[in-house]
Amino acid sequence: MEHVLSHITLPKAGWIKRARIVGHWLDVWTERRHLERLDERMLADIGLTDVEARTESQRPAWDLPRDRFGW
Numbered sequence: 001m002e003h004v005l006s007h008i009t010l011p012k013a014g015w016i017k018r019a020r021i022v023g024h025w026l027d028v029w030t031e032r033r034h035l036e037r038l039d040e041r042m043l044a045d046i047g048l049t050d051v052e053a054r055t056e057s058q059r060p061a062w063d064l065p066r067d068r069f070g071w
Helices: 013-036 040-045 050-057
Strands: none
Touching: 013 050, 040 050
C-alpha cells in the first residue's frame, strides 16, 4: 500500500527560517508595545528609565536583538 502523504513535500529550510524570523518580529513588536505602557515604577522594577523604554519601544520590529535569538 502506498503511503497517502508521499506526494506532500516539506518546505525548504530557507522558508522555515524566514517564517521564524517573521515570528520573532511579531514577538518583538508586541513586547515593545507593552513596554510603552509601563509606568516609571514598573520600568524601575526592570531596570529601565523612561527614556530607555521610549527609545526601545520606537525601534522598528525588524530591528531584532541578535543576542536573544542566538544569531
